Amino acid sequence: MPNFCAAPNCTRKSTQSDLAFFRFPRDPARCQKWVENCRRADLEDKTPDQLNKHYRLCAKHFETSMICRTMHFAEASEN
Secondary structure (H helix, E strand, O other), X not given: OOOEEOOOOOOOEHHHOOOOEEEXXXXXXXXXXXXXXXXXXXXXXXXXXXXXXXXXXXXXXXXXXXXXXXXXXXXXXXX
């Protein structure tokens, strides 16, 4: 299932782009900043968990210096 960018007027989806898509953070303060910067009133009443689960922003809405290119994976022993 493709991810759609939640930014206003952005029509990018993950199946049509090589861009990375980022989940909204679960941390309430950081999540609130994302919602404010997104300028979508319909997202303001959603919890950080709802936003993290259902909404993404594509890399076009971030400065390249803000994107970490290193992937982190939990070790199998932690499961």
